[in-house]
Amino acid sequence: MSTLTVPHIVKGERIEGDAQDYGKFATPQLNLTDLVWQRPAPGPAFDVPLAEIIDILVALGEWLKRDPDGVMAQACTASKRSNPLPEGVIDRSYATLGHLFDRASMEFQVEQELGGADVLDGWRTLNTPSGRSVSLRAFPPRLVHIVAGNAPGVSAMTIIRGALTKGVHLLKLPSNDLFTATAILTGLSAVAPGHGLARSFSAAYWRGGDKTVESMLFRPQFFDKLVAWGGDATIRSAKEYIGPGFELVAFDPKTSISMIGNAAFADEATLASVAEAAAMDATVMDQQACTSSRFQFVEGSIDQVDRFCALLQEKMGVERMTASACGNPLTGAIRDEIDALRDLDPDYRVFGGFEGRGCVVRSDDPVDFHPDGRVVNVVRVAQLADAIRYVTVATQTVGVFPHSAQVAFRDTLAAAGTQRVVALGSAVNVEAGLSHDGFYPLQRFVRWVNDED
Amino acid sequence: MVDHRRELLDLIVSPDAFGQSAEDLAPLQLAAAQQVFEQQHSAIPILARRADEAGITNIASLHDLVPLLLAHTAYKSYPTAFVEKNRWDRMNHWLSTVSTPDFADVDVSGVENADQWIARLGDHGHLVLATSGTSGKCSFLNASRHDRALKERHFKHVLGWPETIPANDREVFWLGPIEGPNSAIEAGIISRDVWARPGGFHALITEPLRISDVSQMAAFTKRMAEGSATPEEIAAFQNEAQAKGKAMRTALAAYTDTLLAHRHEPIILSGLWAQMLQIIERARELGVPDGDFHPQTRVNAGGGIKGVTLPDDYKEQVARFFGDVQRPGAYGMTEMAQMLPRCEAGHYHRAPGLILLLLDESGERLINADDGLVEGRFAFLDLLYEGRWGGLISGDKVMVDFAPNCACGRPGPVILDTITRFAASGDDHIGCAGTIDSYVRGVVGA
Numbered sequence: 014m015s016t017l018t019v020p021h022i023v024k025g026e027r028i029e030g031d032a033q034d035y036g037k038f039a040t041p042q043l044n045l046t047d048l049v050w051q052r053p054a055p056g057p058a059f060d061v062p063l064a065e066i067i068d069i070l071v072a073l074g075e076w077l078k079r080d081p082d083g084v085m086a087q088a089c090t091a092s093k094r095s096n097p098l099p100e101g102v103i104d105r106s107y108a109t110l111g112h113l114f115d116r117a118s119m120e121f122q123v124e125q126e127l128g129g130a131d132v133l134d135g136w137r138t139l140n141t142p143s144g145r146s147v148s149l150r151a152f153p154p155r156l157v158h159i160v161a162g163n164a165p166g167v168s169a170m171t172i173i174r175g176a177l178t179k180g181v182h183l184l185k186l187p188s189n190d191l192f193t194a195t196a197i198l199t200g201l202s203a204v205a206p207g208h209g210l211a212r213s214f215s216a217a218y219w220r221g222g223d224k225t226v227e228s229m230l231f232r233p234q235f236f237d238k239l240v241a242w243g244g245d246a247t248i249r250s251a252k253e254y255i256g257p258g259f260e261l262v263a264f265d266p267k268t269s270i271s272m273i274g275n276a277a278f279a280d281e282a283t284l285a286s287v288a289e290a291a292a293m294d295a296t297v298m299d300q301q302a303c304t305s306s307r308f309q310f311v312e313g314s315i316d317q318v319d320r321f322c323a324l325l326q327e328k329m330g331v332e333r334m335t336a337s338a339c340g341n342p343l344t345g346a347i348r349d350e351i352d353a354l355r356d357l358d359p360d361y362r363v364f365g366g367f368e369g370r371g372c373v374v375r376s377d378d379p380v381d382f383h384p385d386g387r388v389v390n391v392v393r394v395a396q397l398a399d400a401i402r403y404v405t406v407a408t409q410t411v412g413v414f415p416h417s418a419q420v421a422f423r424d425t426l427a428a429a430g431t432q433r434v435v436a437l438g439s440a441v442n443v444e445a446g447l448s449h450d451g452f453y454p455l456q457r458f459v460r461w462v463n464d465e466d
Numbered sequence: 467m468v469d470h471r472r473e474l475l476d477l478i479v480s481p482d483a484f485g486q487s488a489e490d491l492a493p494l495q496l497a498a499a500q501q502v503f504e505q506q507h508s509a510i511p512i513l514a515r516r517a518d519e520a521g522i523t524n525i526a527s528l529h530d531l532v533p534l535l536l537a538h539t540a541y542k543s544y545p546t547a548f549v550e551k552n553r554w555d556r557m558n559h560w561l562s563t564v565s566t567p568d569f570a571d572v573d574v575s576g577v578e579n580a581d582q583w584i585a586r587l588g589d590h591g592h593l594v595l596a597t598s599g600t601s602g603k604c605s606f607l608n609a610s611r612h613d614r615a616l617k618e619r620h621f622k623h624v625l626g627w628p629e630t631i632p633a634n635d636r637e638v639f640w641l642g643p644i645e646g647p648n649s650a651i652e653a654g655i656i657s658r659d660v661w662a663r664p665g666g667f668h669a670l671i672t673e674p675l676r677i678s679d680v681s682q683m684a685a686f687t688k689r690m691a692e693g694s695a696t697p698e699e700i701a702a703f704q705n706e707a708q709a710k711g712k713a714m715r716t717a718l719a720a721y722t723d724t725l726l727a728h729r730h731e732p733i734i735l736s737g738l739w740a741q742m743l744q745i746i747e748r749a750r751e752l753g754v755p756d757g758d759f760h761p762q763t764r765v766n767a768g769g770g771i772k773g774v775t776l777p778d779d780y781k782e783q784v785a786r787f788f789g790d791v792q793r794p795g796a797y798g799m800t801e802m803a804q805m806l807p808r809c810e811a812g813h814y815h816r817a818p819g820l821i822l823l824l825l826d827e828s829g830e831r832l833i834n835a836d837d838g839l840v841e842g843r844f845a846f847l848d849l850l851y852e853g854r855w856g857g858l859i860s861g862d863k864v865m866v867d868f869a870p871n872c873a874c875g876r877p878g879p880v881i882l883d884t885i886t887r888f889a890a891s892g893d894d895h896i897g898c899a900g901t902i903d904s905y906v907r908g909v910v911g912a
Contacts, residue, residue, distance in 0.1 A: 162895060188896075189897070243896035344828070346537050353560060402692070
């Protein structure tokens with residue numbers, strides 16, 4: 014198989030080349046000077062009205078859907094060679110990218126997170142309690158993004174948020190998604206050639222933690238903030254550079270769970286629909302997303318919970334918009350972990366195999382390993398409230414059934430660290446304009462500047 | 467039927483143990499692998515399952531072994547909840563799934579911690595080693611008394627290799643604990659039993675290593691991650707670790723004085739790099755010059771560089787201080803009995819009873835070659851074990867030279883001295899899905 018070549022985008026311009034060899038793939042030579050926007054000059058889109066930006070993004074969305082030049086198809090094919098996600102999921106993710114550039118959704122984001130376009134386009138005047146008149150602007154930022162590669166949508170989301178805030182943006186490509194951001198930005202230049210918005214973006218790969226690159230780029234002289242996805246390993250080296258003038262906006266790694274009350278066992282039809290909803294939540298992006306449910310706490314007897322597990326396992330093997338019917342086969346350590354539990358009946362019971370359709374482990378305590386690759390640990394609890402002790406600040410989404418429990422537990426869940434409580438089955442409905450990991454990204458991206466009397 | 471396994475294992479006592487060509491050994495190793503598989507396949511549930519899933523009924527080629535290799539994590543695949551809740555009967559059940567014997571008849575009444583559990587199994591002839599991994603969750607590996615005897619025999623023939631054979635005529639300085647169910651300690655015990663003259667063994671730490679202390683640490687780490695440990699408890703835990711470290715340094719200073727008194731004899735010294743530097747510091751205080759050791763002294767320095775701050779030139783400092791002594795090396799791991807000693811050319815040689823399996827990075831494909839240098843993931847079938855399956859896939863990235871002969875003149879294949887971990891050189895895959903451990907400090911600093 015030939016080496017993959019990864020194109021870069023430098024201020025809107027697509028650069029091809031293979032001068033830098035990383036073994037499994039090659040990229041053009043990095044030119045660090047080209048990757049920064051000198052600070053004394055305003056960024057190329059700082060003064061472009063938001064309405065114009067949104068028009069361009071909507072056109073980009075159409076371009077992504079039509080793919081007139083075959084750029085997206087090419088990126089999708091290349092992604093399949095470098096991204097561990099099952100091919101079907103990559104296909105479906107690529108098919109939905111264009112829909113993220115929805116006008117109403119983007120307007121909602123600006124309205125919801127910043128209170129309107131006025132504060133982006135100019136200065137919003139307000140009067141303070143002391144009687145002074147103050148003008149306020151959500152000023153365009155200079156951001157470097159370490160993008161997550163476990164879902165192609167993350168790149169699209171980053172580009173939308175970046176464009177809406179008008180700043181300049183350097184995207185560091187992850188090795189598990191080397192092509193999506195570049196392809197979308199190629200589209201941006203196609204729908205708005207030479208436009209300031211297109212010139213506001215660059216995307217490049219360097220080995221995460223490469224000091225020769227990061228020590229030059231991660232400076233307050235060039236960028237205001239580092240927007241980092243991923244955990245300690247991602248930002249371990251970047252942390253060295255965080256300091257006054259160069260701050261961190263972190264989308265930390267998260268685990269999501271489900272809480273299912275005994276009402277699920279009211280009758281067969283209810284149980285079937287609850288298992289269906291639980292399976293949907295578990296298989297989001299074939300369980301590679303932070304919103305995918307991994308632990309499901311179920312209130313019931315062993316017999317009841319085992320019936321649920323069997324149904325859940327069956328329904329995990331169903332093809333959906335964001336999940337394949339069968340993912341990659343399980344390999345390595347997690348197989349050993351689950352194999353060991355198979356023999357520990359009755360304390361543990363395993364439903365399903367390792368072929369990738371779905372595997373469910375029933376237990377009385379959460380398993381020691383991180384359920385991944387379409388594996389769900391169903392933990393039997395005597396009362397639903399017993400699940401709360403397993404909630405931490407790393408718990409992102411909690412899908413709850415029934416609705417009454419959702420309302421009853423939301424404050425306790427929030428106190429324990431949860432950021433999002435949803436009706437069971439709705440984990441996948443991540444919507445722009447709502448808080449993400451407990452904050453409003455656009456608010457954190459911009460620089461709030463005052464003009465005071 | 468010819469006992470090929472026995473035949474290969476017994477070769478270790480021959481002066482020509484490492485002189486067998488790969489070509490000659492290959493058919494014997496394959497036959498021995500088949501023999502071990504036949505004996506253990508139905509007795510070890512995890513092996514039986516692997517074989518069933520892969521449709522393997524006999525070992526016709528080394529490729530058939532690949533799906534049967536276990537990861538080291540197989541030996542810590544028990545639920546922590548069993549330990550936390552003192553369910554030692556359940557732990558017996560679990561251990562049976564990764565071992566040849568069934569431990570159902572081992573009475574665990576009265577057992578309250580892992581040390582007592584291991585002792586109880588020991589009373590029944592099951593010798594369990596535990597690892598005290600940094601993650602806090604211990605692995606438990608079963609071996610029979612016979613396995614232990616064969617392991618000691620192996621060590622006896624490789625510890626002094628290629629220069630000498632241990633003959634119970636040395637002063638032995640062992641800079642660690644000497645009692646406890648741990649493979650490093652077992653190596654210390656064997657070292658004592660084969661090298662030391664009567665009364666000539668000096669262990670730095672005389673109190674036993676307790677696995678339950680490790681479990682306690684794990685439990686505490688878990689509480690920290692959950693957020694139920696208070697800042698004061700965390701501080702107390704850290705202070706205790708620091709106090710222990712300080713006490714250890716004080717003890718080492720006194721111990722060093724005894725060690726230095728024997729420096730003109732051919733002693734055996736084994737310890738961690740950081741400890742060697744402390745010894746040097748003490749020696750300097752006492753005015754001991756560089757290179758003042760007996761030339762037949764054997765100095766084993768290793769491990770322990772994770773989380774310890776060492777000067778960049780620590781290896782040079784140690785080399786300079788000890789001067790012209792023997793510096794043996796060996797490549798091994800808890801899961802392996804037949805460790806690989808290092809030859810004059812600096813390469814690791816495998817004993818006839820150890821089947822070397824070089825896999826691709828994913829661990830799914832055998833890439834053993836007939837000649838040339840090949841890099842891959844190290845795996846092996848250790849034919850020595852009857853108490854458990856000896857097939858394991860490691861996390862080590864190794865370079866194997868499959869050339870018929872090593873630079874030392876003995877036959878290959880050999881492993882080069884460039885062993886690293888695979889995890890350390892991985893791609894920068896970035897994802898938004900993860901656990902609290904991946905970014906919240908849940909680990910107690912020592």
